[in-house]
Amino acid sequence: MNINRAASILLPLVFFLAFFQESVDGRPLSLSLLRPKPDDAARFARWLVSQSSWGVLNTIASDMGGAPFGNVVSFSDGLPDKGRGIPYFYLTTLDPTARNALKDQRSSFTIGEYAIGTCGKTDPENPSCAKITLTGKLKVLNGDPKETSFAQTALFTKHPEMKGWPKSHNFQIFKLEIEDIFMINWFGGPKPITVDQYLQAKMDSRMAIA
Amino acid sequence: MNINRAASILLPLVFFLAFFQESVDGRPLSLSLLRPKPDDAARFARWLVSQSSWGVLNTIASDMGGAPFGNVVSFSDGLPDKGRGIPYFYLTTLDPTARNALKDQRSSFTIGEYAIGTCGKTDPENPSCAKITLTGKLKVLNGDPKETSFAQTALFTKHPEMKGWPKSHNFQIFKLEIEDIFMINWFGGPKPITVDQYLQAKMDSRMAIA
Secondary structure (H helix, E strand, O other), rough: OHHHHHHHHHHHHHHHHHHHHHHOOHHHHOOOOOOOOOOHHHHHHHHHHHOOOEEEEEEOOOOOOOEEEEEEEEEEEEOOOOOOOEEEEEEHHHHOOHHHHHHHOOEEEEHHHHHHOOOOOOOOOOOOOOEEEEEEEEEOOOHHHHHHHHHHHHHHHHOOOHHOOHHHOOOOOOOOEEEEEEEEOOOOOOOOOOHHHHOOOOOOEEEOOO | OOOOHHHHHHHHHHHHHHHHHHHOOOOOOOOOOHHHHOOOHHHHHHHHHOOOOEEEEEEEHHHHHEEEOOOOOOOEEOOOOOOOOEEEEEEEOHHHHHHHHHOOOOEEEEEEHHOOOOOOOOOOOOOOOOEEEEEEEEHHHHHOOOHHHHHHHHHHHHHHHHHOOOOHOEEEEEEEEEEEEEOOOOOOOOOOOOOHHHHHHHOOOOOOOO
C-alpha cells in the first residue's frame, strides 16, 4: 500500500465527515458573517437570526384551552448574508400553527445557537450559548409585491426544496411583526435591545469573532 | 512521505472531524437506540425525546399581553437509554419561563429531529424530518423523593455542568405533565398518539432503522 492508496482511502473519509457535519448541524452554507461580540447585542441578534435556518414558532391554541403551541418550522430573513431581521415562514393551514395565527396573531419565534454548531461543548442552556425569542404578531403577507418577492426569494434560497412543495397544500408566506426581543448571549441576564436597534443593526463581514 | 506519515497526518483529522461533529450537533453520547420506523409512532416519539438534549419550552407571558413565549432549555427524560418520556427541566425564576409557569401552568415543549443530526439533507420543515410538541402543565416537582432523585439524576447525567450552576440562582426541577402529543414524522399529517401509548411504549435497543 503506497501513499496514493492511503490517500485514496482516507481522503474521501475526511471529506465525507466534513460534508456530513455540514449537512447535519443545521448550519447554513455561508458562515462569512463571523459571530459578533456578545456586547454588540443588536448585531449579535441579527447574526443569530441570519445564520439560522429553523426555529420554534409559537401560537395560541384556542382548541387546546389557549395553550401556547410551539412548532418546528423553517424560516428565512433574507439571503444568507443579507438578512433584514424579519423572519418569514412558509406555512399551510393543514398545520395548526397557521390556523392558530389566523385566529389569534399573538406569537413568538425562538432560535437556539446550539442548532448552528457554534456553542462547542457548552450546554444548550448555558447563557454563553445564545438564544433569542422574537415576540410579536404572526401575519400573512398583505400582498405588497416587493415584500412578497423579497420573502419568497429569502425562503426559497435558504430552503430550495420549498419550491417543490405540493401546490394543493396552499402554502402562504407569513411574517412575524416583531414587538419585543429577548436575547441571552452571555452571563448577566437578557440583553436590552429595542426593535429599532435590531432592525437597523448593520450586517457586514467585518464582524469580530468573540 | 510514506504511508505512516500520510496516516499520521490524515487519521487525526478524521478523528478530529468525527469528534467535532459529535460535539456540535447536539447529539447525546449514546445513539444505541436506533431510529424506529415512522409508523411505530409511540416508540418513535419516545426515541426522539430520549435522544434529544434540548428544545423550546413554551409558556404564557401575562406581562406581554398573554403572548406565547418560547425559550430554549435543556431537559432530560432519564438516562440516555432509559428515559421515561416525561421531560424534566432545571429552571430559575431569574428566567421568564419559570415565572410564567408559576402563574399559569399551560405549556408545551417542542423538539426538532433536525437538532440531533438524523435528518440528513432534508429541510427542517419537511415532514420526514420529525418534530414533536408535548402540551400540558409545567409544574415544580411536588417533593416526592423518588421522583426528585430520578429527575435530578436524569438532568445531571445528560447535562453534567448543571451540577455547578450557581446555588444563588435557586434552580428548581420542573416537569411537563403531558396532556396531548403532536408529532409529525412522515407525510400524511400528525400521528395519532395517546398519552398512555406514549408513556407505555417500550424502549429497547432492538428498534429497527427506518
